[in-house]
Every structure is written in C-alpha cells, then in structure tokens.
Amino acid sequence: MRPTRTALALAATVSSLAVLTAAPAVAAPAARSQVTSQASTAEARTALASWHTLRHEALGPYKGYFSTAEWKRPSGVRVMQVKARCWGNDTGIKVDLWFLRRWGGGEKVAKSGRWRCNGKYGIVRISNAGHSQYWATFSLDKKHTVEYWVQYYK
Numbered sequence: 001m002r003p004t005r006t007a008l009a010l011a012a013t014v015s016s017l018a019v020l021t022a023a024p025a026v027a028a029p030a031a032r033s034q035v036t037s038q039a040s041t042a043e044a045r046t047a048l049a050s051w052h053t054l055r056h057e058a059l060g061p062y063k064g065y066f067s068t069a070e071w072k073r074p075s076g077v078r079v080m081q082v083k084a085r086c087w088g089n090d091t092g093i094k095v096d097l098w099f100l101r102r103w104g105g106g107e108k109v110a111k112s113g114r115w116r117c118n119g120k121y122g123i124v125r126i127s128n129a130g131h132s133q134y135w136a137t138f139s140l141d142k143k144h145t146v147e148y149w150v151q152y153y154k
Contacts, residue, residue, distance in 0.1 A: 005125075048090055051151045059138070060145035067137045070100075071150055079153035080129045082136045086144040087119035094139040097124045100129040110134075117144055136143065 030042050056072055073080060094114045100107050110129075115122035117140070124136075129152075138146050 007115040055150040058147045061143045063143040064138045070135045077152040081125035085121045086117040086146045091141040095124050096137045100133040
C-alpha cells in the first residue's frame with residue numbers, strides 16, 4: 001500500500017520533533033566537555049606561569065664584597081631574578097646578577113640593583129636569560145646577614 005501525502009508529512013514532523021527534543025541531550029555533554037576543557041586549559045596555563053625558587057640561602061654576617069655559588073638556568077626559562085634583603089642599620093646593599101659567556105667570552109653583569117638594608121626585599125630581574133651559568137654578588141658597607149632567593153618564571 002502506498003502512503004499518502006498526509007501520512008508522509010506527519011512522519012516528517014514526528015521525526016523532526018524527535019531530533020529537536022534529542023538535540024539538547026546530545027549537545028549538552030559535548031558543550032559541557034568543551035567548557036570543562038577550556039577551564040582546565042586556563043588553569044594549566046595559570047599553574048605553569050608562576051615563580052619557582054631555585055635556591056634560597058642566608059649568607060653572613062659579612063662586610064664588603066661576597067658571592068654566591070653558581071647555578072644553572074633551567075631549560076626553557078627566560079625570566080630570572082634574585083630577590084634579596086638585609087636588615088639592621090639602614091646601610092645600603094648592592095646586588096649584581098652575573099652570567100658566564102659562552103666559548104671563553106668571560107663574565108658580565110646582567111643586571112644590578114641597590115637598596116637600603118631595612119628588611120624589605122629588593123629584586124634584580126632579567127627578562128631574556130639565555131646563558132647557562134649565573135651567580136650573584138653582594139656588596140655591603142657594614143656587617144650584615146643577607147637572605148636571598150634565586151627564582152625563575154615559567
């Protein structure tokens with residue numbers, strides 16, 4: 001038996017309604033997973049982009065000019081800083097961040113900073129670190145203990 005036009009139109013309407021009612025149920029998990037994956041990607045970026053301490057040490061009490069041991073820059077790190085403080089009698093501290101050049105090119109100061117010994121932190125930061133070996137030197141007018149952190153941003 002051959003279906004009539006009315007039966008065909010009714011069947012088409014029923015099937016389209018079935019698709020429309022099923023579409024939110026099918027689309028909802030996909031939309032939720034997309035939103036969840038975007039949130040987890042944003043959290044992963046935030047988790048990776050933070051300061052990591054490579055070394056933390058207190059030196060002294062010293063007066064004059066003294067140095068830290070060398071450290072190696074982690075692979076892929078481009079931003080490094082030395083955060084230091086001293087306290088006592090409002091004298092000054094000078095911090096130099098040094099690097100060793102490649103192929104026997106010698107050593108050079110990458111960045112330098114000077115601030116008071118009042119217990120507050122001072123930061124010497126470089127944003128395009130490319131060499132492998134670094135160290136810091138400190139210069140003090142009077143005898144102080146220096147606390148410092150070597151940090152990288154990744």
